[in-house]
Amino acid sequence: MPPEIDEQSLAQNLYLLNWIVLTTLALIVGVTLPFAGFFLAPDREAWEAVLLACLFVAAGHLLFTRFYAPRLAFVFASIAQLGTLSLLSALLTYIAAASNFPLQDAALDYCDRVIGLDWAAYYRFVTARSYLLDYAYLAYGAIAFPPLGVPIILGLTRNHVRLQRYVMAFLITLFIVSSVSIFIPALGTYYLYDLPTSFGPYKADGYLIQIGRLPAIRSGSLHALSISQIGGIVSFPSFHTAAAILALWAWWGVWWMRPFALLMCVATLMATPLMGGHYFIDIIAGAIVAVLAIVLPTAIRADRFFGRATGKADLAPSL
Numbered sequence: 266m267p268p269e270i271d272e273q274s275l276a277q278n279l280y281l282l283n284w285i286v287l288t289t290l291a292l293i294v295g296v297t298l299p300f301a302g303f304f305l306a307p308d309r310e311a312w313e314a315v316l317l318a319c320l321f322v323a324a325g326h327l328l329f330t331r332f333y334a335p336r337l338a339f340v341f342a343s344i345a346q347l348g349t350l351s352l353l354s355a356l357l358t359y360i361a362a363a364s365n366f367p368l369q370d371a372a373l374d375y376c377d378r379v380i381g382l383d384w385a386a387y388y389r390f391v392t393a394r395s396y397l398l399d400y401a402y403l404a405y406g407a408i409a410f411p412p413l414g415v416p417i418i419l420g421l422t423r424n425h426v427r428l429q430r431y432v433m434a435f436l437i438t439l440f441i442v443s444s445v446s447i448f449i450p451a452l453g454t455y456y457l458y459d460l461p462t463s464f465g466p467y468k469a470d471g472y473l474i475q476i477g478r479l480p481a482i483r484s485g486s487l488h489a490l491s492i493s494q495i496g497g498i499v500s501f502p503s504f505h506t507a508a509a510i511l512a513l514w515a516w517w518g519v520w521w522m523r524p525f526a527l528l529m530c531v532a533t534l535m536a537t538p539l540m541g542g543h544y545f546i547d548i549i550a551g552a553i554v555a556v557l558a559i560v561l562p563t564a565i566r567a568d569r570f571f572g573r574a575t576g577k578a579d580l581a582p583s584l
Contacts, residue, residue: 273335276425279562280342283432287349290436294356298490301363303356306489314352314492321345339428340420346432347412354439355495361447362482362498369449370457373501376546384454384544391539392464402467404532405540408505411512424518430562431515437558438507442499445550450483451500452476453542462542471497471505472542503543506551507558509533514559 298304325342328334377384391397419428453472455462462469462476474496481487482498497504509530516526534552537543 272426276429279429283346290353294353297360301360303488303490306491308491310492318345318348336421339425340416343416343428350436357443358499361443364447365483366448366450370451373451373544373546374457377544382545385458395465398465398467401536401539404536407529408508415515418519422519427518433562434511434558437561438554441554442502442504446499449501453500455542469540469542471540501547502550502554503547505537505541506548507555510552510555
């Protein structure tokens with residue numbers, strides 16, 4: 266069997282497996298959301314997100330079955346998977362936060378001090394240097410690029426197995442982060458140190474979303490969830506950190522992307538404590554989760570679930 270067909274078959278099977286897991290996650294979220302005291306308030310953004318995901322899946326299917334263009338097919342389909350996953354994971358973190366376990370800010374700060382790291386000193390150092398704030402703001406916001414950039418780069422360069430393993434690693438990361446956050450909730454460093462969240466022309470935007478949502482969830486005053494208002498509320502482990510490392514791993518498979526990927530990852534890790542209000546132990550934990558999420562998909566043999574496709578005719582119906 267030609268090597269390229271083997272690779273394509275594995276990518277296809279991983280694609281199917283990812284959709285099965287995503288569907289299962291959607292069912293879990295749908296069942297548990299009302300028990301956690303929430304209900305969805307569909308808004309324009311929600312319908313647009315659903316419609317866009319459906320269009321991207323349909324485009325992927327047509328590109329493969331009618332035009333046999335697997336590169337573009339995997340680009341569109343993977344973007345749809347990551348978009349669906351982002352929506353479901355956001356809802357999952359809200360369900361996790363509703364469990365209302367005791368806050369662990371003091372314990373997380375203690376861990377920072379044990380390993381010799383002082384968040385307040387880091388805050389004073391960075392905020393006193395305006396040129397660092399410029400880079401920190403850009404680096405923190407750059408995390409929005411991989412969910413589009415990774416599928417485009419890996420899809421067009423025929424790294425389809427790596428692309429679907431990235432989707433699976435993303436899924437594993439979000440599941441671990443959401444599960445751990447149930448037992449280790451935290452309001453973040455700005456809450457503990459009572460320091461300003463505005464510095465120069467910038468604000469700790471990532472943290473402000475968390476501090477605006479999490480207390481309302483814990484008090485039981487937030488029930489209606491709309492897509493336009495959902496944001497990150499997890500402190501430990503840091504998903505921002507994990508996402509940066511996952512992007513670095515994904516792009517590392519394309520040699521000319523390595524310098525950019527490394528620069529983006531390092532810059533994001535340095536900016537996350539300030540812009541996201543994360544303890545340093547959050548960053549370390551996020552990195553550990555990312556490594557686990559990268560290792561696990563490489564050990565999964567998708568052909569054991571679906572068998573092995575042998576050519577175009579076998580692959581076409583499933584995209």
